[in-house]
Amino acid sequence: MTYRTLGLTGLLAFSSMALVGCEQAEKSAQQLAEQLKEQAVETAKQAIDDTHKAAEQALSDATGGLISPKKAPEKDAEESEPATHTL
Structure with missing residues (x-):
């Protein structure tokens, strides 16, 4: 082997690594x-x-408890019940 071949082989090995x-x-x-990204989302x-909790508390404090946060969503219950309107 010549120095040129050894140099080329060494260069190729180094490049691969x-x-x-x-x-x-x-x-x-x-x-x-x-x-x-996951940490930022959390x-x-x-x-x-x-x-949201702070806003609900501030609203409750400002209104003296007249308006309080809803415990359960009533919208879903209204949508699932059939409408019974009488004339």
């Missing part, structure tokens, strides 16, 4: 991005829930 390392780094970055949901 670098590519494998880049692919692994890309996969790790994608996994991290997915985890961060944080946003929690913030919305907390804001």
Whole structure:
């Protein structure tokens, strides 16, 4: 073997290892991005829930309890019952 062949073989081996390392780094970055996205979604949901509860409490406090949050959705119950209107 000549030095040229050894150099070329070494260069190819190094390039192959670098590519494998880049692919692994890309996969790790994608996994991290997915985890961060899931955490951001959960944080946003929690913030919305907390804001909703605070708004309900503020409304109840401002109206002296005359308007209180609904415990169960009545809209679904109204939709499931047949309408019985008499003339």
